[in-house]
Amino acid sequence: MRTKTERRRRGGQFSLLDRFSSLRDALNGLGILIVEQHNARIHLVVAICVLALGLLTGLNGLEWLLIFAAISLVWMAEAFNSALEYVCDAAVPEAHELIGKAKDVAAAGVLICSVFAVLVGVWVFVPGLLR
Template identity: 45%
Template sequence: MIRSKRPWRHTFQVALEGIWYTLRTQRNMQVHLGVMFAVTGLGLALGLERTEWFWIGLCITLVIMAELFNTAIETVVDLVMLNPHPLAKIAKDTAAGAVLVAAVFAVIVGVILLGIPVWKLLVN
């Protein structure tokens, strides 16, 4: 096995480059980031408890991770498949489905943790 002589910080640098690439090029990642800031602001305004922040953080992490994996899979498929292929479509659609599953979970958690307190504020 060949060992890399790259410095440890290089690991973080390439990871951040991947995140930055996805943020710059993927509209959905930009939407996810905007929602993340909105939810964080709302959570701060509502004074969420520690366990509620855990669930919010988990949801944000899952959605961002799913979007990063989706971008990676779509990029590799586009690289190796010069012509459309049914299996390439399945790979890309399945990766997009993973993002949808994570996002739906995040919305459900968000409605439970944020929707109810916001509704109570609006009603009173």
């Protein structure tokens, strides 16, 4: 099994084995995100509840698209935020003002995406629930 660095050195040659290896790495990252990040577990529970509510309320195609987009956006932001935190902690383990600012800004990105997701949820679900 080749390492990520060894796969990059091959000069862009396509390899199905390398693609499966990359998929394994991504799934490993998803597992790390869920196991190690408390907020990711909260996002998981909320996403499952939202999907269940979508099934119960009979969303149309556009509504499902908006829900999936909002959920994906929050998960992407959480993954990037967690990755930044891991890199910062590895590079500068002690407290540092700029590292703290970087982490706060990344967390703000998750907050922005989460607020957007809530607004999408309200826009999609409230009219159906009021009927």
